[in-house]
Amino acid sequence: MKKFDFLILGSGIAGLTFALKAASHGRVAIVTKKDRAESNTNYAQGGIAAVTSKEDSFEMHVRDTLTAGAGLCKESVVRTIVEEGPARIQELIDLGMQFSERDAPGEDGGRELDLGKEGGHSKRRILHAKDMTGREVERALLNAISKQPNIQIFENHIAVDLITSRKVGLQDGNRCLGAYVFDSKSNRVWAFTAPVTLLATGGCGKVYLYTTNPDIATGDGVAIAYRAGASIANMEFVQFHPTCLFHPKAKSFLISEAVRGEGGVLKNLEGREFMDAYHPLKSLAPRDIVARAIDSEMKKSGSQHVWLDITHKPAPFIIDRFPNIYRTCMGYGIDITKEPIPVVPAAHYQCGGVVTNVDGETDIAGLYAVGEVACTGLHGANRLASNSLLEALVCAHRAAEKALAGTMQKTDAKIPLWQSGNATNADELVVVSHNWDEIRRCMWDYVGIVRTNKRLARAGTRIANLQGEIQEYYWNFIVTSDLLELRNIATAAELIVRCAQQRPESRGLNYNLDYPHPNPAWAQRDTVLRK
Numbered sequence: 001m002k003k004f005d006f007l008i009l010g011s012g013i014a015g016l017t018f019a020l021k022a023a024s025h026g027r028v029a030i031v032t033k034k035d036r037a038e039s040n041t042n043y044a045q046g047g048i049a050a051v052t053s054k055e056d057s058f059e060m061h062v063r064d065t066l067t068a069g070a071g072l073c074k075e076s077v078v079r080t081i082v083e084e085g086p087a088r089i090q091e092l093i094d095l096g097m098q099f100s101e102r103d104a105p106g107e108d109g110g111r112e113l114d115l116g117k118e119g120g121h122s123k124r125r126i127l128h129a130k131d132m133t134g135r136e137v138e139r140a141l142l143n144a145i146s147k148q149p150n151i152q153i154f155e156n157h158i159a160v161d162l163i164t165s166r167k168v169g170l171q172d173g174n175r176c177l178g179a180y181v182f183d184s185k186s187n188r189v190w191a192f193t194a195p196v197t198l199l200a201t202g203g204c205g206k207v208y209l210y211t212t213n214p215d216i217a218t219g220d221g222v223a224i225a226y227r228a229g230a231s232i233a234n235m236e237f238v239q240f241h242p243t244c245l246f247h248p249k250a251k252s253f254l255i256s257e258a259v260r261g262e263g264g265v266l267k268n269l270e271g272r273e274f275m276d277a278y279h280p281l282k283s284l285a286p287r288d289i290v291a292r293a294i295d296s297e298m299k300k301s302g303s304q305h306v307w308l309d310i311t312h313k314p315a316p317f318i319i320d321r322f323p324n325i326y327r328t329c330m331g332y333g334i335d336i337t338k339e340p341i342p343v344v345p346a347a348h349y350q351c352g353g354v355v356t357n358v359d360g361e362t363d364i365a366g367l368y369a370v371g372e373v374a375c376t377g378l379h380g381a382n383r384l385a386s387n388s389l390l391e392a393l394v395c396a397h398r399a400a401e402k403a404l405a406g407t408m409q410k411t412d413a414k415i416p417l418w419q420s421g422n423a424t425n426a427d428e429l430v431v432v433s434h435n436w437d438e439i440r441r442c443m444w445d446y447v448g449i450v451r452t453n454k455r456l457a458r459a460g461t462r463i464a465n466l467q468g469e470i471q472e473y474y475w476n477f478i479v480t481s482d483l484l485e486l487r488n489i490a491t492a493a494e495l496i497v498r499c500a501q502q503r504p505e506s507r508g509l510n511y512n513l514d515y516p517h518p519n520p521a522w523a524q525r526d527t528v529l530r531k
Protein backbone atom coordinates (compact mmCIF):
# COMPACT_ATOMS: atom_id res chain seq x y z
CA MET A 1 0.00 0.00 0.00
CA LYS A 2 1.25 3.51 -0.86
CA LYS A 3 0.03 6.42 1.31
CA PHE A 4 -0.07 10.05 0.13
CA ASP A 5 -1.92 13.27 0.97
CA PHE A 6 -3.04 13.83 -2.61
CA LEU A 7 -3.53 11.15 -5.27
CA ILE A 8 -3.75 12.51 -8.81
CA LEU A 9 -4.78 10.23 -11.66
CA GLY A 10 -3.50 11.71 -14.92
CA SER A 11 -0.67 14.01 -16.00
CA GLY A 12 -2.34 16.34 -18.52
CA ILE A 13 -2.99 20.02 -17.86
CA ALA A 14 -5.61 19.29 -15.17
CA GLY A 15 -3.55 16.84 -13.11
CA LEU A 16 -0.28 18.77 -13.32
CA THR A 17 -1.88 22.12 -12.46
CA PHE A 18 -3.56 20.63 -9.40
CA ALA A 19 -0.33 18.88 -8.35
CA LEU A 20 1.67 22.13 -8.37
CA LYS A 21 -0.91 23.84 -6.16
CA ALA A 22 -1.13 20.91 -3.70
CA ALA A 23 2.60 20.24 -3.41
CA SER A 24 3.28 22.85 -0.74
CA HIS A 25 0.63 21.27 1.50
CA GLY A 26 1.48 17.59 1.43
CA ARG A 27 2.88 14.60 -0.42
CA VAL A 28 1.52 14.20 -3.93
CA ALA A 29 1.41 11.08 -6.11
CA ILE A 30 0.77 11.52 -9.83
CA VAL A 31 -0.25 8.23 -11.39
CA THR A 32 -0.15 8.20 -15.17
CA LYS A 33 -0.63 5.31 -17.50
CA LYS A 34 2.15 5.96 -20.00
CA ASP A 35 5.00 8.42 -20.29
CA ARG A 36 4.36 11.56 -18.17
CA ALA A 37 3.82 13.89 -21.18
CA GLU A 38 1.51 11.51 -23.07
CA SER A 39 -1.94 13.08 -22.85
CA ASN A 40 -4.53 14.86 -24.97
CA THR A 41 -3.00 18.06 -23.64
CA ASN A 42 0.27 17.27 -25.37
CA TYR A 43 -1.45 17.28 -28.79
CA ALA A 44 -3.51 20.47 -28.39
CA GLN A 45 -2.70 22.71 -31.31
CA GLY A 46 -5.01 25.72 -31.46
CA GLY A 47 -4.57 27.20 -28.00
CA ILE A 48 -6.28 28.50 -24.90
CA ALA A 49 -9.23 30.89 -25.07
CA ALA A 50 -9.00 33.84 -22.66
CA VAL A 51 -9.91 37.51 -22.71
CA THR A 52 -6.65 39.45 -22.88
CA SER A 53 -7.20 42.23 -25.43
CA LYS A 54 -8.88 45.63 -25.17
CA GLU A 55 -11.19 44.85 -28.08
CA ASP A 56 -12.53 41.78 -26.27
CA SER A 57 -14.66 41.44 -23.12
CA PHE A 58 -15.75 38.77 -20.63
CA GLU A 59 -19.30 39.40 -21.77
CA MET A 60 -18.44 38.51 -25.39
CA HIS A 61 -16.56 35.35 -24.38
CA VAL A 62 -19.49 34.31 -22.15
CA ARG A 63 -21.95 34.96 -24.98
CA ASP A 64 -19.92 32.95 -27.52
CA THR A 65 -19.66 30.02 -25.07
CA LEU A 66 -23.41 30.07 -24.36
CA THR A 67 -24.23 30.24 -28.07
CA ALA A 68 -22.02 27.24 -28.90
CA GLY A 69 -23.45 25.35 -25.89
CA ALA A 70 -26.93 25.48 -27.47
CA GLY A 71 -28.94 26.25 -24.34
CA LEU A 72 -27.35 23.70 -22.03
CA CYS A 73 -24.46 25.59 -20.41
CA LYS A 74 -24.61 26.62 -16.77
CA GLU A 75 -24.19 30.37 -17.08
CA SER A 76 -22.71 30.90 -13.61
CA VAL A 77 -20.02 28.28 -14.36
CA VAL A 78 -19.29 29.88 -17.73
CA ARG A 79 -18.87 33.30 -16.08
CA THR A 80 -16.56 32.03 -13.36
CA ILE A 81 -14.30 30.18 -15.80
CA VAL A 82 -14.17 33.02 -18.33
CA GLU A 83 -13.50 35.69 -15.68
CA GLU A 84 -10.80 33.71 -13.85
CA GLY A 85 -9.04 32.72 -17.09
CA PRO A 86 -6.63 35.66 -17.40
CA ALA A 87 -5.21 35.17 -13.87
CA ARG A 88 -4.56 31.48 -14.54
CA ILE A 89 -2.92 32.30 -17.89
CA GLN A 90 -0.61 34.74 -16.10
CA GLU A 91 0.37 31.94 -13.69
CA LEU A 92 1.25 29.71 -16.65
CA ILE A 93 3.40 32.49 -18.10
CA ASP A 94 5.07 32.96 -14.69
CA LEU A 95 5.90 29.25 -14.72
CA GLY A 96 7.72 29.71 -18.01
CA MET A 97 5.06 28.96 -20.65
CA GLN A 98 5.99 30.72 -23.87
CA PHE A 99 3.02 31.89 -25.89
CA SER A 100 3.55 33.19 -29.43
CA GLU A 101 3.97 36.96 -29.62
CA ARG A 102 3.08 39.40 -32.38
CA ASP A 103 5.86 40.59 -34.67
CA ALA A 104 4.88 44.27 -34.37
CA PRO A 105 5.24 46.00 -30.97
CA GLY A 106 2.07 47.05 -29.15
CA GLU A 107 0.83 50.63 -28.56
CA ASP A 108 3.17 51.06 -25.57
CA GLY A 109 6.09 49.71 -27.60
CA GLY A 110 6.16 46.42 -25.64
CA ARG A 111 5.65 42.83 -26.86
CA GLU A 112 2.05 41.66 -27.22
CA LEU A 113 0.72 38.10 -27.29
CA ASP A 114 -0.50 36.93 -30.67
CA LEU A 115 -4.20 36.09 -30.57
CA GLY A 116 -5.62 33.43 -32.89
CA LYS A 117 -9.22 33.16 -34.10
CA GLU A 118 -11.30 29.99 -34.12
CA GLY A 119 -14.84 28.97 -35.04
CA GLY A 120 -17.61 30.38 -32.83
CA HIS A 121 -15.40 33.13 -31.30
CA SER A 122 -16.51 36.66 -32.16
CA LYS A 123 -13.02 38.04 -31.36
CA ARG A 124 -9.42 37.01 -31.66
CA ARG A 125 -8.76 35.54 -28.20
CA ILE A 126 -6.81 32.28 -28.59
CA LEU A 127 -3.41 32.32 -26.90
CA HIS A 128 -1.17 29.82 -28.59
CA ALA A 129 2.38 28.57 -28.96
CA LYS A 130 2.46 28.40 -32.77
CA ASP A 131 0.42 25.21 -33.48
CA MET A 132 1.97 23.22 -30.60
CA THR A 133 0.30 24.87 -27.62
CA GLY A 134 -0.27 21.65 -25.67
CA ARG A 135 3.33 20.51 -25.99
CA GLU A 136 4.49 23.83 -24.56
CA VAL A 137 1.94 23.60 -21.71
CA GLU A 138 3.21 20.12 -20.77
CA ARG A 139 6.83 21.25 -21.02
CA ALA A 140 6.28 24.23 -18.73
CA LEU A 141 4.21 22.33 -16.15
CA LEU A 142 6.46 19.24 -16.07
CA ASN A 143 9.50 21.46 -15.71
CA ALA A 144 7.93 23.19 -12.69
CA ILE A 145 6.92 19.80 -11.25
CA SER A 146 10.47 18.47 -11.55
CA LYS A 147 11.51 21.11 -9.01
CA GLN A 148 8.99 19.96 -6.40
CA PRO A 149 10.42 17.30 -4.08
CA ASN A 150 6.95 16.63 -2.66
CA ILE A 151 5.64 15.27 -5.97
CA GLN A 152 6.31 11.71 -7.07
CA ILE A 153 5.31 10.61 -10.58
CA PHE A 154 4.40 6.96 -11.25
CA GLU A 155 4.62 6.37 -15.02
CA ASN A 156 3.18 3.25 -16.68
CA HIS A 157 0.71 2.96 -13.79
CA ILE A 158 -2.95 2.64 -14.74
CA ALA A 159 -5.73 3.32 -12.25
CA VAL A 160 -8.09 0.35 -12.18
CA ASP A 161 -10.83 1.32 -9.72
CA LEU A 162 -11.42 3.71 -6.87
CA ILE A 163 -11.29 2.46 -3.30
CA THR A 164 -14.37 3.76 -1.53
CA SER A 165 -15.55 3.42 2.04
CA ARG A 166 -18.63 1.64 0.69
CA LYS A 167 -16.41 -0.91 -1.03
CA VAL A 168 -14.38 -1.63 2.10
CA GLY A 169 -17.50 -1.83 4.27
CA LEU A 170 -17.15 1.39 6.31
CA GLN A 171 -20.33 3.13 7.45
CA ASP A 172 -19.48 6.75 6.53
CA GLY A 173 -21.41 7.31 3.33
CA ASN A 174 -19.46 6.90 0.12
CA ARG A 175 -16.02 8.46 0.65
CA CYS A 176 -13.10 8.00 -1.73
CA LEU A 177 -10.03 6.55 0.01
CA GLY A 178 -7.75 6.17 -3.01
CA ALA A 179 -7.41 3.82 -5.96
CA TYR A 180 -6.15 0.42 -7.04
CA VAL A 181 -3.40 0.97 -9.58
CA PHE A 182 -1.88 -1.53 -12.02
CA ASP A 183 1.85 -1.21 -12.66
CA SER A 184 2.17 -2.37 -16.25
CA LYS A 185 5.94 -2.94 -15.94
CA SER A 186 5.85 -5.23 -12.89
CA ASN A 187 2.28 -6.51 -13.54
CA ARG A 188 1.32 -5.77 -9.93
CA VAL A 189 -1.71 -3.98 -8.54
CA TRP A 190 -1.04 -1.49 -5.72
CA ALA A 191 -3.45 0.23 -3.37
CA PHE A 192 -2.73 3.99 -3.31
CA THR A 193 -4.52 5.81 -0.48
CA ALA A 194 -5.03 9.54 0.12
CA PRO A 195 -7.71 11.74 1.70
CA VAL A 196 -7.97 13.63 -1.60
CA THR A 197 -8.13 11.88 -4.99
CA LEU A 198 -8.29 13.81 -8.26
CA LEU A 199 -9.55 12.21 -11.46
CA ALA A 200 -7.77 13.99 -14.31
CA THR A 201 -7.78 11.15 -16.81
CA GLY A 202 -9.07 13.06 -19.84
CA GLY A 203 -11.61 11.94 -22.43
CA CYS A 204 -12.77 8.91 -24.39
CA GLY A 205 -12.02 9.55 -28.09
CA LYS A 206 -10.79 5.97 -28.54
CA VAL A 207 -14.38 4.76 -28.15
CA TYR A 208 -14.70 5.69 -31.83
CA LEU A 209 -12.94 4.14 -34.79
CA TYR A 210 -11.71 7.52 -36.04
CA THR A 211 -10.45 9.99 -33.49
CA THR A 212 -7.99 12.82 -33.10
CA ASN A 213 -7.12 11.55 -29.60
CA PRO A 214 -3.98 9.62 -28.67
CA ASP A 215 -4.21 6.04 -27.35
CA ILE A 216 -4.54 7.09 -23.68
CA ALA A 217 -8.06 8.47 -24.25
CA THR A 218 -10.08 5.38 -23.32
CA GLY A 219 -12.64 6.95 -20.96
CA ASP A 220 -11.05 5.36 -17.88
CA GLY A 221 -12.01 8.15 -15.48
CA VAL A 222 -15.67 8.20 -16.40
CA ALA A 223 -15.89 4.40 -16.21
CA ILE A 224 -14.02 4.27 -12.89
CA ALA A 225 -16.20 7.00 -11.35
CA TYR A 226 -19.39 5.35 -12.62
CA ARG A 227 -18.42 2.01 -11.09
CA ALA A 228 -17.76 3.80 -7.77
CA GLY A 229 -21.26 5.34 -7.77
CA ALA A 230 -20.59 8.90 -9.02
CA SER A 231 -23.12 10.68 -11.25
CA ILE A 232 -22.23 10.92 -14.95
CA ALA A 233 -23.93 13.39 -17.27
CA ASN A 234 -24.33 14.46 -20.89
CA MET A 235 -22.16 11.75 -22.44
CA GLU A 236 -24.19 11.98 -25.67
CA PHE A 237 -22.36 15.20 -26.49
CA VAL A 238 -19.25 13.91 -28.23
CA GLN A 239 -17.60 16.57 -30.33
CA PHE A 240 -16.41 15.45 -33.73
CA HIS A 241 -13.60 17.62 -34.99
CA PRO A 242 -14.43 18.49 -38.58
CA THR A 243 -10.88 18.32 -39.88
CA CYS A 244 -8.66 15.34 -39.18
CA LEU A 245 -6.03 14.55 -41.83
CA PHE A 246 -7.29 11.88 -44.24
CA HIS A 247 -4.34 9.71 -45.20
CA PRO A 248 -3.98 5.93 -44.98
CA LYS A 249 -0.78 6.23 -42.94
CA ALA A 250 -1.80 9.12 -40.64
CA LYS A 251 -3.07 7.97 -37.25
CA SER A 252 -5.27 10.66 -35.72
CA PHE A 253 -3.53 13.84 -36.89
CA LEU A 254 -5.61 16.95 -36.35
CA ILE A 255 -5.69 19.92 -38.69
CA SER A 256 -6.38 22.71 -36.20
CA GLU A 257 -9.45 24.91 -36.43
CA ALA A 258 -6.98 27.80 -36.49
CA VAL A 259 -6.27 26.91 -40.15
CA ARG A 260 -9.86 27.92 -40.93
CA GLY A 261 -9.47 30.84 -38.50
CA GLU A 262 -6.61 32.12 -40.67
CA GLY A 263 -8.63 31.83 -43.89
CA GLY A 264 -8.65 28.12 -44.84
CA VAL A 265 -11.85 27.12 -46.69
CA LEU A 266 -13.63 23.79 -47.03
CA LYS A 267 -14.30 22.51 -50.54
CA ASN A 268 -15.90 19.39 -51.96
CA LEU A 269 -13.99 17.09 -54.29
CA GLU A 270 -15.08 19.19 -57.28
CA GLY A 271 -13.26 22.12 -55.69
CA ARG A 272 -16.48 24.01 -54.84
CA GLU A 273 -16.89 25.76 -51.47
CA PHE A 274 -19.97 24.32 -49.74
CA MET A 275 -20.24 25.80 -46.25
CA ASP A 276 -22.28 28.82 -47.41
CA ALA A 277 -25.19 26.40 -47.92
CA TYR A 278 -25.07 25.41 -44.23
CA HIS A 279 -24.26 28.47 -42.09
CA PRO A 280 -23.67 32.24 -42.48
CA LEU A 281 -20.25 31.87 -40.80
CA LYS A 282 -19.31 29.38 -43.56
CA SER A 283 -16.08 27.49 -42.77
CA LEU A 284 -15.94 29.18 -39.34
CA ALA A 285 -19.37 27.97 -38.22
CA PRO A 286 -19.50 26.06 -34.89
CA ARG A 287 -17.84 22.66 -35.04
CA ASP A 288 -21.00 20.54 -34.87
CA ILE A 289 -22.43 22.31 -37.90
CA VAL A 290 -19.20 22.02 -39.88
CA ALA A 291 -18.82 18.32 -38.98
CA ARG A 292 -22.42 17.55 -40.02
CA ALA A 293 -22.01 19.55 -43.23
CA ILE A 294 -18.89 17.56 -44.16
CA ASP A 295 -20.65 14.30 -43.26
CA SER A 296 -23.58 15.30 -45.47
CA GLU A 297 -21.31 16.31 -48.40
CA MET A 298 -19.41 13.02 -48.12
CA LYS A 299 -22.65 10.99 -48.00
CA LYS A 300 -24.09 12.90 -51.01
CA SER A 301 -21.02 12.38 -53.18
CA GLY A 302 -19.85 9.04 -51.77
CA SER A 303 -16.42 10.60 -51.22
CA GLN A 304 -14.12 9.58 -48.35
CA HIS A 305 -13.00 13.11 -47.53
CA VAL A 306 -13.32 16.79 -48.43
CA TRP A 307 -10.62 19.42 -48.97
CA LEU A 308 -9.37 22.18 -46.66
CA ASP A 309 -7.65 24.82 -48.76
CA ILE A 310 -5.33 27.53 -47.42
CA THR A 311 -3.14 27.82 -50.52
CA HIS A 312 -4.33 31.41 -51.17
CA LYS A 313 -2.30 32.59 -48.14
CA PRO A 314 1.41 33.38 -48.58
CA ALA A 315 3.61 30.30 -48.08
CA PRO A 316 5.94 31.97 -45.50
CA PHE A 317 2.88 32.87 -43.35
CA ILE A 318 1.54 29.30 -43.47
CA ILE A 319 4.91 27.78 -42.61
CA ASP A 320 5.50 30.19 -39.74
CA ARG A 321 1.99 30.00 -38.25
CA PHE A 322 1.53 26.22 -38.66
CA PRO A 323 5.01 24.68 -38.58
CA ASN A 324 3.84 21.38 -37.09
CA ILE A 325 0.94 20.91 -39.51
CA TYR A 326 3.13 21.95 -42.44
CA ARG A 327 5.92 19.53 -41.48
CA THR A 328 3.60 16.62 -40.69
CA CYS A 329 1.60 16.97 -43.93
CA MET A 330 4.87 17.30 -45.89
CA GLY A 331 5.87 13.97 -44.32
CA TYR A 332 2.82 12.44 -46.04
CA GLY A 333 3.68 14.13 -49.33
CA ILE A 334 1.16 16.99 -49.01
CA ASP A 335 2.52 20.53 -49.42
CA ILE A 336 -0.21 22.61 -47.77
CA THR A 337 1.16 25.84 -49.25
CA LYS A 338 0.50 24.49 -52.77
CA GLU A 339 -2.34 21.96 -52.48
CA PRO A 340 -5.51 21.46 -50.43
CA ILE A 341 -5.46 19.12 -47.43
CA PRO A 342 -7.71 16.01 -47.49
CA VAL A 343 -9.76 16.01 -44.25
CA VAL A 344 -12.50 13.98 -42.50
CA PRO A 345 -14.35 14.49 -39.20
CA ALA A 346 -13.20 12.39 -36.21
CA ALA A 347 -14.20 12.01 -32.54
CA HIS A 348 -12.40 14.74 -30.64
CA TYR A 349 -13.81 15.84 -27.29
CA GLN A 350 -16.06 14.52 -24.56
CA CYS A 351 -18.33 17.35 -23.37
CA GLY A 352 -20.06 15.27 -20.71
CA GLY A 353 -18.43 13.32 -17.90
CA VAL A 354 -18.30 13.02 -14.14
CA VAL A 355 -20.72 15.55 -12.66
CA THR A 356 -18.86 18.26 -10.71
CA ASN A 357 -19.39 21.80 -9.58
CA VAL A 358 -16.98 24.53 -10.71
CA ASP A 359 -14.66 23.52 -7.83
CA GLY A 360 -14.27 20.01 -9.21
CA GLU A 361 -16.23 18.37 -6.39
CA THR A 362 -18.05 15.15 -7.35
CA ASP A 363 -20.85 13.57 -5.38
CA ILE A 364 -18.35 11.21 -3.70
CA ALA A 365 -16.61 12.88 -0.72
CA GLY A 366 -12.84 13.16 -1.17
CA LEU A 367 -13.11 12.66 -4.96
CA TYR A 368 -12.53 15.57 -7.33
CA ALA A 369 -12.65 15.51 -11.13
CA VAL A 370 -11.17 18.17 -13.41
CA GLY A 371 -10.53 18.58 -17.14
CA GLU A 372 -12.05 16.58 -19.96
CA VAL A 373 -13.20 13.82 -17.58
CA ALA A 374 -15.51 16.25 -15.77
CA CYS A 375 -18.86 17.77 -16.66
CA THR A 376 -19.01 21.20 -15.01
CA GLY A 377 -21.67 22.73 -17.26
CA LEU A 378 -19.19 24.97 -19.14
CA HIS A 379 -19.59 23.31 -22.53
CA GLY A 380 -23.29 22.50 -22.49
CA ALA A 381 -24.28 20.68 -25.67
CA ASN A 382 -21.20 21.77 -27.63
CA ARG A 383 -17.76 22.97 -26.58
CA LEU A 384 -16.52 26.27 -27.91
CA ALA A 385 -13.06 25.76 -29.42
CA SER A 386 -10.13 26.21 -27.00
CA ASN A 387 -12.35 26.46 -23.92
CA SER A 388 -11.21 23.05 -22.63
CA LEU A 389 -7.64 23.94 -21.68
CA LEU A 390 -9.07 27.06 -20.04
CA GLU A 391 -11.60 25.02 -18.05
CA ALA A 392 -8.90 22.59 -16.87
CA LEU A 393 -6.65 25.44 -15.70
CA VAL A 394 -9.35 27.33 -13.80
CA CYS A 395 -11.06 24.29 -12.27
CA ALA A 396 -7.78 22.61 -11.22
CA HIS A 397 -6.90 25.80 -9.32
CA ARG A 398 -10.34 25.98 -7.70
CA ALA A 399 -10.37 22.26 -6.86
CA ALA A 400 -6.97 22.54 -5.16
CA GLU A 401 -8.16 25.55 -3.13
CA LYS A 402 -11.32 23.68 -2.13
CA ALA A 403 -9.42 20.54 -1.13
CA LEU A 404 -6.91 22.55 0.89
CA ALA A 405 -9.65 24.48 2.68
CA GLY A 406 -11.44 21.28 3.76
CA THR A 407 -10.52 18.85 6.51
CA MET A 408 -8.42 16.14 4.94
CA GLN A 409 -9.98 13.04 6.44
CA LYS A 410 -7.25 10.41 6.69
CA THR A 411 -8.29 6.80 7.06
CA ASP A 412 -6.82 3.92 9.02
CA ALA A 413 -9.27 1.52 7.43
CA LYS A 414 -7.87 -1.82 6.39
CA ILE A 415 -7.77 -1.78 2.60
CA PRO A 416 -8.38 -5.22 1.11
CA LEU A 417 -5.71 -6.53 -1.24
CA TRP A 418 -6.49 -6.57 -4.92
CA GLN A 419 -8.11 -9.81 -6.08
CA SER A 420 -7.94 -10.89 -9.67
CA GLY A 421 -8.23 -14.00 -11.77
CA ASN A 422 -4.97 -15.82 -12.40
CA ALA A 423 -5.61 -17.70 -15.60
CA THR A 424 -3.55 -16.93 -18.70
CA ASN A 425 -4.49 -18.12 -22.12
CA ALA A 426 -2.71 -16.48 -25.01
CA ASP A 427 -5.22 -17.96 -27.50
CA GLU A 428 -7.96 -15.95 -25.87
CA LEU A 429 -6.15 -12.62 -26.26
CA VAL A 430 -7.92 -12.40 -29.60
CA VAL A 431 -11.11 -11.74 -27.59
CA VAL A 432 -9.60 -8.50 -26.31
CA SER A 433 -8.44 -7.21 -29.69
CA HIS A 434 -11.63 -8.30 -31.46
CA ASN A 435 -13.87 -6.59 -28.89
CA TRP A 436 -11.80 -3.39 -29.06
CA ASP A 437 -12.39 -3.21 -32.83
CA GLU A 438 -16.02 -4.16 -32.59
CA ILE A 439 -16.92 -1.49 -30.03
CA ARG A 440 -15.10 1.24 -31.93
CA ARG A 441 -16.68 0.38 -35.28
CA CYS A 442 -20.13 -0.06 -33.75
CA MET A 443 -19.90 3.39 -32.13
CA TRP A 444 -18.67 4.96 -35.35
CA ASP A 445 -21.42 3.41 -37.48
CA TYR A 446 -24.38 3.74 -35.09
CA VAL A 447 -23.60 6.47 -32.55
CA GLY A 448 -21.62 8.92 -34.72
CA ILE A 449 -22.37 12.40 -36.06
CA VAL A 450 -25.93 11.54 -37.17
CA ARG A 451 -27.98 9.17 -34.97
CA THR A 452 -31.40 7.49 -35.07
CA ASN A 453 -33.34 5.63 -32.37
CA LYS A 454 -32.91 2.37 -34.26
CA ARG A 455 -29.16 2.77 -34.56
CA LEU A 456 -28.88 3.61 -30.86
CA ALA A 457 -30.91 0.52 -29.93
CA ARG A 458 -28.70 -1.66 -32.14
CA ALA A 459 -25.56 -0.24 -30.59
CA GLY A 460 -26.97 -0.68 -27.07
CA THR A 461 -27.67 -4.38 -27.64
CA ARG A 462 -24.28 -5.07 -29.18
CA ILE A 463 -22.38 -3.26 -26.45
CA ALA A 464 -24.31 -5.06 -23.71
CA ASN A 465 -23.37 -8.43 -25.30
CA LEU A 466 -19.73 -7.44 -25.52
CA GLN A 467 -19.76 -6.26 -21.91
CA GLY A 468 -20.96 -9.70 -20.81
CA GLU A 469 -17.99 -11.30 -22.56
CA ILE A 470 -15.55 -8.72 -21.20
CA GLN A 471 -16.79 -9.19 -17.63
CA GLU A 472 -16.30 -12.94 -17.84
CA TYR A 473 -12.81 -12.46 -19.21
CA TYR A 474 -12.02 -9.76 -16.65
CA TRP A 475 -12.74 -11.93 -13.61
CA ASN A 476 -11.01 -15.07 -14.88
CA PHE A 477 -7.79 -13.79 -16.40
CA ILE A 478 -4.78 -11.86 -15.16
CA VAL A 479 -5.30 -8.13 -15.78
CA THR A 480 -3.45 -6.35 -18.55
CA SER A 481 -3.58 -2.69 -19.65
CA ASP A 482 -5.46 -3.70 -22.81
CA LEU A 483 -8.11 -5.54 -20.85
CA LEU A 484 -8.55 -2.67 -18.36
CA GLU A 485 -8.92 -0.18 -21.21
CA LEU A 486 -11.31 -2.45 -23.09
CA ARG A 487 -13.55 -2.69 -20.03
CA ASN A 488 -13.49 1.10 -19.78
CA ILE A 489 -14.22 1.90 -23.45
CA ALA A 490 -17.15 -0.54 -23.25
CA THR A 491 -18.51 1.34 -20.22
CA ALA A 492 -17.93 4.74 -21.85
CA ALA A 493 -19.71 3.48 -24.99
CA GLU A 494 -22.63 2.23 -22.88
CA LEU A 495 -22.91 5.61 -21.14
CA ILE A 496 -22.86 7.52 -24.46
CA VAL A 497 -25.61 5.32 -25.91
CA ARG A 498 -27.79 5.49 -22.77
CA CYS A 499 -27.47 9.28 -22.51
CA ALA A 500 -28.31 9.64 -26.23
CA GLN A 501 -31.34 7.41 -25.74
CA GLN A 502 -32.54 9.55 -22.84
CA ARG A 503 -32.55 12.77 -24.86
CA PRO A 504 -35.59 13.03 -27.17
CA GLU A 505 -34.29 15.97 -29.21
CA SER A 506 -31.47 17.22 -31.40
CA ARG A 507 -29.35 19.78 -29.57
CA GLY A 508 -25.76 20.80 -30.15
CA LEU A 509 -23.68 17.71 -30.81
CA ASN A 510 -26.53 15.23 -30.32
CA TYR A 511 -28.20 15.01 -33.72
CA ASN A 512 -30.98 12.41 -33.98
CA LEU A 513 -32.99 12.13 -37.21
CA ASP A 514 -36.02 10.88 -35.23
CA TYR A 515 -36.13 14.20 -33.35
CA PRO A 516 -34.50 16.67 -35.74
CA HIS A 517 -35.19 19.79 -33.60
CA PRO A 518 -34.43 21.00 -30.08
CA ASN A 519 -37.23 20.41 -27.59
CA PRO A 520 -37.65 23.49 -25.36
CA ALA A 521 -38.63 21.20 -22.45
CA TRP A 522 -35.08 19.78 -22.60
CA ALA A 523 -33.22 23.11 -22.52
CA GLN A 524 -31.16 23.20 -19.31
CA ARG A 525 -31.86 19.49 -18.67
CA ASP A 526 -28.88 17.16 -18.28
CA THR A 527 -29.01 13.42 -18.93
CA VAL A 528 -27.69 11.95 -15.69
CA LEU A 529 -26.75 8.32 -15.09
CA ARG A 530 -25.82 6.68 -11.81
CA LYS A 531 -25.06 3.07 -11.03
Ligand SMILES: Cc1cc2nc3c(=O)[nH]c(=O)nc-3n(C[C@H](O)[C@H](O)[C@H](O)COP(=O)(O)OP(=O)(O)OC[C@H]3O[C@@H](n4cnc5c(N)ncnc54)[C@H](O)[C@@H]3O)c2cc1C
Pocket residue numbers: 009010011012013014015031032033034036037038039040041042043044045046047048049133134157158159160200201202203212213214216220221254348349370371372373385386387388389390392
Ligand atom coordinates in the same frame (compact mmCIF):
# COMPACT_ATOMS: atom_id res chain seq x y z
C1 LIG B 1 -5.38 16.72 -31.23
C2 LIG B 1 -6.05 17.55 -30.18
C3 LIG B 1 -6.03 18.94 -30.26
C4 LIG B 1 -6.65 19.71 -29.28
N1 LIG B 1 -6.57 21.08 -29.36
C5 LIG B 1 -7.09 21.82 -28.35
C6 LIG B 1 -6.90 23.23 -28.31
O1 LIG B 1 -6.27 23.81 -29.16
N2 LIG B 1 -7.46 23.93 -27.28
C7 LIG B 1 -8.17 23.33 -26.28
O2 LIG B 1 -8.65 24.02 -25.36
N3 LIG B 1 -8.33 22.00 -26.28
C8 LIG B 1 -7.80 21.23 -27.28
N4 LIG B 1 -7.96 19.87 -27.25
C9 LIG B 1 -8.62 19.27 -26.10
C10 LIG B 1 -7.68 19.33 -24.91
O3 LIG B 1 -6.38 19.01 -25.34
C11 LIG B 1 -8.08 18.35 -23.82
O4 LIG B 1 -9.44 18.47 -23.53
C12 LIG B 1 -7.30 18.64 -22.55
O5 LIG B 1 -5.93 18.62 -22.84
C13 LIG B 1 -7.63 17.61 -21.50
O6 LIG B 1 -6.75 17.76 -20.44
P1 LIG B 1 -6.85 16.77 -19.22
O7 LIG B 1 -5.78 17.14 -18.28
O8 LIG B 1 -8.24 16.74 -18.74
O9 LIG B 1 -6.59 15.32 -19.87
P2 LIG B 1 -5.37 14.78 -20.74
O10 LIG B 1 -4.49 15.86 -21.19
O11 LIG B 1 -5.93 13.88 -21.77
O12 LIG B 1 -4.58 13.91 -19.69
C14 LIG B 1 -5.12 12.71 -19.22
C15 LIG B 1 -4.04 11.99 -18.43
O13 LIG B 1 -4.60 10.90 -17.74
C16 LIG B 1 -3.82 9.74 -17.96
N5 LIG B 1 -4.72 8.59 -17.76
C17 LIG B 1 -5.82 8.25 -18.44
N6 LIG B 1 -6.38 7.16 -17.90
C18 LIG B 1 -5.61 6.80 -16.87
C19 LIG B 1 -5.63 5.74 -15.93
N7 LIG B 1 -6.59 4.80 -15.93
N8 LIG B 1 -4.66 5.67 -14.99
C20 LIG B 1 -3.66 6.59 -14.97
N9 LIG B 1 -3.57 7.60 -15.84
C21 LIG B 1 -4.54 7.71 -16.77
C22 LIG B 1 -3.27 9.91 -19.34
O14 LIG B 1 -2.18 9.07 -19.56
C23 LIG B 1 -2.93 11.40 -19.29
O15 LIG B 1 -1.72 11.59 -18.61
C24 LIG B 1 -7.34 19.08 -28.22
C25 LIG B 1 -7.37 17.68 -28.14
C26 LIG B 1 -6.72 16.92 -29.10
C27 LIG B 1 -6.75 15.42 -28.98
